[in-house]
Amino acid sequence: MPQKATSQKSKQVSPKVASQSIKTAPLKAVKPAVKKKDDENATDMGDVADEWMQGKTLLKPPDQLQLSEAELKEELTRVLTANNPHAPQNIVRYSFKERCYKPISNVDQLAIHFSLDGNMLHKDSDEARRQKARTSIAEEYVADSTAVDGSEDGRKENLGPDEEKESEDKGSRGKKEQKLTNQFNFSERASQTHNNPLREKASQTEPPPRANFSATTNQWEIYDYYIVELQKQERTKEKQKAPPVKKEDEKSKKKQSTTESQSDDITKVSPKVVQILERMVNQNRFDDIxxxxxxxxxxxxxxxxxxxxxxxxxxxxxxxxxxxxxxxxxxxxxxxxxxxxxxxxxxxxxxxxxxxxxxxxxxxxxxxxxxxxxxxxxxxxxxxxxxxxxxxxxxxxxxxxxxxxxxxxxxxxxxxxxxxxxxxxxxxxxxxxxxxxxxxxxxxxxxxxxxxxxxxxxxxxxxxxxxxxxxxxVALEGQGDDQLxxxxxxxxxxxxxxxxxxxxxxxxxxxxxxxxxxxxxxxxxxxxxxxxxxxxxxxxxxxxxxxxxxxxxxxxxxxxxxxxxxxxxxxxxxxxxxxxxxxxxxxxxxxxxxxxxxxxxxxxxxxxxxxxxxxxxxxxxxxxxxxxxxxxxxxxxxxxxxxxxxxxxxxxxxxxMPKEKKGQDVxxxxxxxxxxxxxxxxxxxxxxxxxxx
Amino acid sequence: MAEPTEPKKEEADYKRVHSFPLIRHTDMPEEMRVETMELCVTACEKFATNNENAAKMIKETMDKKFGSSWHVVIGEGFGFEITHEVKNLLYMFFGGSLAVCVWKCS
Known part of the structure; x- marks a missing residue:
């Protein structure tokens, strides 16, 4: 659990004495217990247990005070104050204002003996929350990606207290209980499909067809061409006047041709035409025959x-x-x-x-x-x-x-x-x-x-x-009906x-x-x-x-x-x-x-x-x-x-045929x-x- | 055809008679040809004195109607050799003295 601040004791004891009492008390308390245990287990465990115990004998500093039971039990009350006992009380500084030395009333009472920047966070702090969010996302991801066959109940029994707490925390966070992978029957597999090789394909369309054209224009060319055109027009006019009947003929011919072209549908082609075409095709196809x-x-x-x-x-x-x-x-x-x-x-x-x-x-x-x-x-x-x-x-x-x-x-x-x-x-x-x-x-x-x-x-x-x-x-000609x-x-x-x-x-x-x-x-x-x-x-x-x-x-x-x-x-x-x-x-x-x-x-x-x-x-x-x-x-x-x-x-x-003889007409x-x-x-x-x- | 005795009358006659548009060479399809010819006539009549503007008008209209890269030359006398996209060339005379060449080449 994230902790930063040390818990404060209600009783304020001077550090030295306190530390001693803390040290000695458990030692004395432990020793008889250990000895007792030794006695009980000596027969069972033998030398091995003794050796193990011996390794744990506590060393005492030589100058340690030998105190009696009563003294040890005596409670010494010390009051911890915020005042530094070593801090000097008589610091003076020269005051230019008053042109004399003056004692400084507020002495720095803080002494730092040891400082360690911990990496623990308080669980309610913003940073801790952020961290939780981060890790939970990662856990979820892991949980989702692994499949677990075991039942939830069975798994819970295996969990240690810490884990249980964790799961409770998660529960309190309103998250689903993540599935754990079955550690005994689980193997990760990965595979990759074959990637089709890439191919390049390029094509180019044909450019639109082009043609060259050249000519020269000047006034006389234009003139000449106009003249030729006019003559042509006159000629056609004369023609139109002369044979008006012919024109009608042409028109009717045109009409005919249009009607013919309209019936271009293959179903309307007369069978005779098809027959002729078929024969033409066959003539080519079976030409060798x-x-x-x-x-x-x-x-x-x-x-x-x-x-x-x-x-x-x-x-x-x-x-x-x-x-x-x-x-x-x-x-x-x-x-x-x-x-x-x-x-x-x-x-x-x-x-x-x-x-x-x-x-x-x-x-x-x-x-x-x-x-x-x-x-x-x-x-x-x-x-x-x-x-x-x-x-x-x-x-x-x-x-x-x-x-x-x-x-x-x-x-x-x-x-x-x-x-x-x-x-x-x-x-x-x-x-x-x-x-x-x-x-x-x-x-x-x-x-x-x-x-x-x-x-x-x-x-x-x-x-x-x-x-x-x-x-x-012999052909019979109706010789009586009696015999067929x-x-x-x-x-x-x-x-x-x-x-x-x-x-x-x-x-x-x-x-x-x-x-x-x-x-x-x-x-x-x-x-x-x-x-x-x-x-x-x-x-x-x-x-x-x-x-x-x-x-x-x-x-x-x-x-x-x-x-x-x-x-x-x-x-x-x-x-x-x-x-x-x-x-x-x-x-x-x-x-x-x-x-x-x-x-x-x-x-x-x-x-x-x-x-x-x-x-x-x-x-x-x-x-x-x-x-x-x-x-x-x-x-x-x-x-x-x-x-x-x-x-x-x-x-x-x-x-x-009969063989031809020379000079003879056969x-x-x-x-x-x-x-x-x-x-x-x-x-x-x-x-x-x-x-x- | 031109008789030297009556040059003035001849000229007047010529101007009058030869005002119609006359296609000298084209490979455009019928519909496109008619449209282009009409456009050329309109442009030349609108800018009778300014061939450049007429050409500009024809070019811009043709670009809009038939897609880009049209080129237009209008003049009384010029020679040219061009490469054009097939079915996109019109070379015509107009008004007895003007030649208009319209082609597409992108």
Missing amino acids: AQDFKYFEDASDEFREQEGTLLPLWKFQYEKAKKLAVTALCWSQVYKDLFAVGHGSYDFTKQGHGMLLFYSLKNSTYPEFIFKTDSGIMCLDIHVGHPHLVAVGFYDGSVAVYNMKEMGSQPIHKSTAMTGKHTDPVWQVKWQKDDMDNHPNFFSVSSDGRVTSWTLVKNELMYMDVIKLSVDG PTMACGTSFDFHKQIDYLYIVGTAEGKIHKCSKAYSSQFLETYNAHNMAVDAVRWNHFHPKVFISCSADWTVKIWDQTINTPMFTFDLNAPVGDVAWAPYSSTVFAAVTTDGKVHVFDLNVNKYKAICEQLVVAKKKNKLTHVEFNPVHPIIIVGDDRGYVTCLKVSPNLRK PKGPEVEVAKMEKILSLLREPTSAVKK
């Missing part, structure tokens, strides 16, 4: 004896038809770059919607026309005379005719159950020449065994069953190129029937062609007797319609999806197989093997479904079951092609006839 299409001829063909290659060109796909198999392909005979693609599915379990798309070679990225259908498309054909008419056969058995001129999504004609639609998928449709009343008409073949003729009469689609196919080889005729499933057909009435029908049973439009009751001929369904039959473009067929039984067969057995049989080691004759040669044909290969044959070159066998799909899983030759360009398109259509260029070896034309085929056939006929014999 276009160049290949037009000019590239595989140079390595010269060094290969017979074999040729297929060069992939464009790849056509449409986002919405991605999962739909290509089920039909057809080139437009009028627009040589346009072809139609039918999308559907051959999988019985995965039937859904279909898609009819028209692509142009000029734009491979997006179809020219899009028609969405409810049922999967199975086949289609573009009319030769009316290229806007497209006949389509659906999986649900109906046939429809789309008009490309009308950009609606609906067909202009569609057969219904009322109007004689098929009850099974329509496998092929084929336009015929317009009938005598100039009505377009087409034929269709379906699994329900009917071959039906459809005629577009005004707004109606008239139908007529041409033939009903039966299993036992078992129908054969027609899967494909083709009409003879020259003989109008003649056509052949391939069936799911593997048979091919030669029929005539004239006889609905019987087949002209039946060929036991394949062991599985006939996927396609096609007449040769040149030779009137020859047709080709392909089947899922891995074979492609070439027939002479007059002979019951195939002329050629090729095994392609995979189900054959489609086969097509080349339009430029009677002996060249292409077949696609489900293992993703295109096989191109030229009988004139090799009668046993394909001269080109090429994998054209990206993945082996993709099955090729259809193939079609372009009517003029040396390209083919193949469709696969993932919805892709690939365009391939046929290399020179695959379209070999005969060209259909006759030559017929002769070429005939020659090959004749080679074969003899051995076959020999076998027969």
Whole structure:
């Protein structure tokens, strides 16, 4: 506790005596007590305690008065006064005023023997208060920064009396009891986060663009310029007077241009413009492919004896038809770059919607026309005379005719159950020449065994069953209702190129029937062609007797319609999806197989093997479904079951013309092609006839 | 064009006819050009006898309207080569004898 002033004793004793009495009294009092203790503890504590006590024996000055008990107890009263006994009483000083020595009455009675400037403050003084305030702030800070788990009560017990007082003081100061750190389970921790390094970044903007200009001004320059300007004005005035009509024209033109510029919004741009732009973009983008299409001829063909290659060109796909198999392909005979693609599915379990798309070679990225259908498309054909008419056969058995001129999504004609639609998928449709009343008409073949003729009469689609196919080889014509005729499933057909009435029908049973439009009751001929369904039959473009067929039984067969057995049989080691004759040669044909290969044959070159066998799909899983030759360009398109259509260029070896002889005009034309085929056939006929014999 | 036979009439005619402002060279946008031209005409008519004041007026007005550091030269005959900020130059004739060049360069 801060103390400055010494407490005053009530009894004032002379210092010497007092000090003696104070000194002696406790000594005497202590000694017997100590001795007593010694006696008691001697046995217990032994020498160690004695030695300890001996060290404390008090030394007495030799000249100390020996006083008896009574004398010691006697109380001597001394009075302390403020007068200094040693201070001289007789100090005189000379007084100049009175011209004599005079005693000084007030003598300094104060004598300082010892002085110590203490550093204690009285607790009520201002300085002490300030000090308290300072320390309490510091303590608080410490208390706040340390956390203590121990309870307040437990801690108080540990506090000494002083501390308790302190805490009481604090309490009286109205402060919260500060928390103490747990001394046994406390460690200070410090950490510093990583300081991101500073980086300088500076940039400078470009100054505003500036330009230099220089000229000279003087009176004649100004004059000249004014004159020129005046002349100009006069001229314009004359012009304005002369043709006032023209001006109006200009105005109207301006108005037009402004209205045009107002419709700058992209949504208002006519689709035609967009189409043209799209083609322009694609022309640039696929320039190398276009160049290949037009000019590239595989140079390595010269060094290969017979074999040729297929060069992939464009790849056509449409986002919405991605999962739909290509089920039909057809080139437009009028627009040589346009072809139609039918999308559907051959999988019985995965039937859904279909898609009819028209692509142009000029734009491979997006179809020219899009028609969405409810049922999967199975086949289609573009009319030769009316290229806007497209006949389509659906999986649900109906046939429809789309008009490309009308950009609606609906067909202009569609057969219904009322109007004689098929009850099974329509496998092929084929336009015929317009009938005598100039009505377009087409034929269709379906699994329900009917071959039906459809005629577009005004707004109606008239139908007529041409033939009903039966299993036992003879077409039955309503032979009594008691026995239901078992129908054969027609899967494909083709009409003879020259003989109008003649056509052949391939069936799911593997048979091919030669029929005539004239006889609905019987087949002209039946060929036991394949062991599985006939996927396609096609007449040769040149030779009137020859047709080709392909089947899922891995074979492609070439027939002479007059002979019951195939002329050629090729095994392609995979189900054959489609086969097509080349339009430029009677002996060249292409077949696609489900293992993703295109096989191109030229009988004139090799009668046993394909001269080109090429994998054209990206993945082996993709099955090729259809193939079609372009009517003029040396390209083919193949469709696969993932919805892709690939365009391939046929290399020179695959379209070999008869070798040119020097100085001779090489005969060209259909006759030559017929002769070429005939020659090959004749080679074969003899051995076959020999076998027969 | 100037016929020596009638110099006086010609001159009077010239003064009368050639009072309109005539832009010799500019790269300003349309709106700014019209405004600047009108300002020049106003200034030159206001201070017809004191080209310095006219130039000062044009400069100060242009500074206020289009931001600072415009320079104006008015005179009957002078030659110059200047660097100006693009789209901020007007060089015109006025009143048949005055040339005004206004440009911005900070």
